[in-house]
Amino acid sequence: MTGDIGCYTLGALPPLASLHTCLCMGAGIGQVHGMQKVRGTDARAVAVIGDSTFVHSGITGLVNIAYNNGGSTVVILDNGTTAMTGGQPHPGTGMTLSGEPGRRLDFEALVRAVGIENVAVVDPYDLEATEEALRQAIESPEPAVVIARRQCVLLSRERESPPEFDLEACTRCGRCISIGCPAISAVDDGGDRPFPQIDEEMCTGCMLCAQVCPVGALKAPAEQGEA
Ligand code: SF4
Ligand code: SF4
Secondary structure, three states: OEEOOOHHHHHHOOOOOOOOEEOOOOHHHHHHHHHHHHHOOOOOOEEEEEHHHHHHHHHHHHHHHHHOOOOOEEEEEEOOOEHHHOOEOOHHHOEOOOOOEOOOOOHHHHHHHOOOOEEEEEOOOOHHHHHHHHHHHHHOOOOEEEEEEOOOHHHHOOOOOOOEEOOOOOOOOOHHHHOOOOOEEEEOOOOOOOEEEEOOOOOOOOOHHHHHOOOOOEEOOHHHOOO
């Protein structure tokens, strides 16, 4: 996983530990292209880049992938803002710095315009659809772009009820803990493994933890329907 600087760079730390390069804004796309050229089309390296960084200096790398017969996968993490530095607008938000409506950059059209046909847009809260789009992109010999689109929760203030937790059903497998949600902590009660505890003040009710639980010990409250 190649990347650069942005809120997603925090994914380099455990428990996610899913970012392996960080040089400068936009560099991850050039790096993934170089790796793929050296290692061949079966290389599974993927670049991730935020929406504002992509506008800042990621577009040039993508142009080069298309032009230079690349086959890499690039994931644009489109949270609709410049989150790392406090939520400034950028051309993809459709707002100017002074808060007036401006022309909104169409990421999908831009990606196609540089010559990349394989482009998918997913909601990263839908894990199954996101995994399927990533698998399809990575396995494709053609260059591919996956746009993971969901507004930053610090901006949208989107909030649902926390999941219901069934301690009896929990096998303490640790999968929900491993997704790195700051609302989940691992509680050691002297058992063979820790069990998850959800801080209801921090939880936004996204249900990602419920989607990874293999035994249904975490569930959306009845009024929200099944996860
Ligand atoms: S529902 Fe979302 S925010 Fe709440 S604990 Fe689960 S993963 Fe974290
Ligand atoms: S994923 Fe489910 S079974 Fe595993 S620790 Fe979390 S709640 Fe328990």
